Amino acid sequence: MNTERTAGMGPPMVKIDGDRVRSRRESLGLTQLYVATTVGVTTDTISRWENRRYPTIKQENALKLAETLEVPLADILEQEQGPAREEPAPTATLAEKAAEAEPPLREENPPGKEALRRPSAALRYGLVGLGLLVAMVAGAALWNVFLEDPQLDFRVSRILPRHAAPGQPFPVVIRLDTGDPGPVSLILKEVLPGECTPIDAEPPVTARDSGTGELKWIFQSRAENVCFACMAKCGTEATTGQTLRFRGSVTLRRDHGTVVPVGGPAELEVAPLHWADGNGDGRIDDEEILTVYDNLAPVHGLNYGKEEIEEIWSAGRYEWDAKRRKFLIP
Amino acid sequence: MKRARTNSPGGIHNWTLAAGLLALAVILLLPHAGRAGAPVSARYVKAGDAEIVLEISTTSRAPSTIIVTQHLPGGTEISESAPRLNSYRREQGEAKWLLTDMMPGVNTLRITLAAPLKGAKPSGEVRYRDPGTGAMITFRVSP
Numbered sequence: 001m002n003t004e005r006t007a008g009m010g011p012p013m014v015k016i017d018g019d020r021v022r023s024r025r026e027s028l029g030l031t032q033l034y035v036a037t038t039v040g041v042t043t044d045t046i047s048r049w050e051n052r053r054y055p056t057i058k059q060e061n062a063l064k065l066a067e068t069l070e071v072p073l074a075d076i077l078e079q080e081q082g083p084a085r086e087e088p089a090p091t092a093t094l095a096e097k098a099a100e101a102e103p104p105l106r107e108e109n110p111p112g113k114e115a116l117r118r119p120s121a122a123l124r125y126g127l128v129g130l131g132l133l134v135a136m137v138a139g140a141a142l143w144n145v146f147l148e149d150p151q152l153d154f155r156v157s158r159i160l161p162r163h164a165a166p167g168q169p170f171p172v173v174i175r176l177d178t179g180d181p182g183p184v185s186l187i188l189k190e191v192l193p194g195e196c197t198p199i200d201a202e203p204p205v206t207a208r209d210s211g212t213g214e215l216k217w218i219f220q221s222r223a224e225n226v227c228f229a230c231m232a233k234c235g236t237e238a239t240t241g242q243t244l245r246f247r248g249s250v251t252l253r254r255d256h257g258t259v260v261p262v263g264g265p266a267e268l269e270v271a272p273l274h275w276a277d278g279n280g281d282g283r284i285d286d287e288e289i290l291t292v293y294d295n296l297a298p299v300h301g302l303n304y305g306k307e308e309i310e311e312i313w314s315a316g317r318y319e320w321d322a323k324r325r326k327f328l329i330p
Numbered sequence: 331m332k333r334a335r336t337n338s339p340g341g342i343h344n345w346t347l348a349a350g351l352l353a354l355a356v357i358l359l360l361p362h363a364g365r366a367g368a369p370v371s372a373r374y375v376k377a378g379d380a381e382i383v384l385e386i387s388t389t390s391r392a393p394s395t396i397i398v399t400q401h402l403p404g405g406t407e408i409s410e411s412a413p414r415l416n417s418y419r420r421e422q423g424e425a426k427w428l429l430t431d432m433m434p435g436v437n438t439l440r441i442t443l444a445a446p447l448k449g450a451k452p453s454g455e456v457r458y459r460d461p462g463t464g465a466m467i468t469f470r471v472s473p
Contacts, residue, residue, distance in 0.1 A: 314417035
């Protein structure tokens with residue numbers, strides 16, 4: 001027996017054969033945790049014994065180990081010649097020695113079985129985060145489909161000249177972007193200032209209130225972009241410098257009757273200038289005539305004075321005859 | 331110990347400068363290259379003797395209204411034009427067309443002069459508002 005006790009050198013130590021210990025343990029189907037609990041050491045200590053990291057162990061522990069493995073002590077000792085020298089484990093530290101006496105902390109995976117591994121904390125948090133993100137995206141999509149206000153896609157704006165001469169017609173154009181190519185039922189109301197009189201409209205108005213100056217179109221559009229226009233005549237009693245104010249609104253049937261005000265310019269100044277002369281320099285230049293055509297191109301059938309505008313543009317200038325209240329083209 | 335490789339600040343600046351110069355070159359060349367693919371383009375088919383023929387090509391993205399100006403030597407007399415000119419200032423030699431209701435395709439503008447141009451070359455100018463942005467576009471045409 002590889003046992004030696006040297007006087008004054010501590011408890012008797014023996015050399016065990018780690019391979020034999022492991023082999024016997026596994027043949028019995030015992031875990032390192034069970035063996036450690038029975039012997040009274042940690043599972044790390046059992047692992048080190050089996051891996052020969054401790055050349056010698058206390059005889060007391062060896063006896064307990066042999067009893068646990070149900071074999072004589074000699075069966076787990078190293079079969080070597082010569083006495084075993086008592087020596088501490090080469091890498092043993094105070095912490096490791098203290099751990100040898102500690103009760104086992106956890107059960108080691110039983111041999112021959114696949115242990116179920118719990119996912120790491122990082123992976124768990126990552127999965128939770130991903131799940132939250134997916135839920136947020138799904139929620140936003142549902143909100144967009146069922147709860148979003150459809151008015152967000154609807155725009156209505158007015159195109160109005162900066163000025164108009166007394167007794168002269170000028171256009172009022174209202175553009176709708178319904179955001180819906182399908183049939184859209186709507187009611188457009190445009191209130192002209194009291195000094196103005198409507199003389200033509202495209203499409204034709206459904207109703208007109210001469211008292212309030214309100215024009216009403218009840219319309220069903222079949223395009224995303226719809227254009228309404230009317231030619232209004234500035235009253236001869238309007239004075240230069242006077243501001244004429246316009247207001248309007250659109251009601252869409254699909255939005256449960258929500259009323260949307262008409263955006264864009266809402267004021268026009270009375271001045272002895274042609275409405276197409278945007279900068280009021282006494283002529284209609286290339287940019288101004290192109291703007292007129294672009295703004296009124298969607299309006300078909302409206303007489304907005306195209307010939308006069310082209311004539312002024314070709315001539316290069318015009319003058320205002322205040323007495324006869326008309327434009328003179330040289 | 332092996333030194334870790336890092337991008338030196340000077341190296342990054344050189345690449346940035348090169349990329350910026352390349353982008354600038356593309357931008358400067360774009361108006362010329364883009365004109366071929368622009369919604370409106372023009373070219374002289376004939377610009378000599380007593381006849382000037384200017385071809386205007388438009389795509390489906392073109393505006394509905396275009397202004398074409400033909401610059402001639404001052405005092406040049408025009409016998410006829412097709413289509414009819416909207417205006418002609420003889421003293422300045424400025425002839426203008428206002429082309430409306432434009433459809434995709436090629437439009438030919440023809441001017442017949444009372445007398446051939448003697449050594450002088452005409453030039454043209456095309457103006458329109460970009461349908462998408464509303465910006466005023468002007469480009470010159472030379473024979």
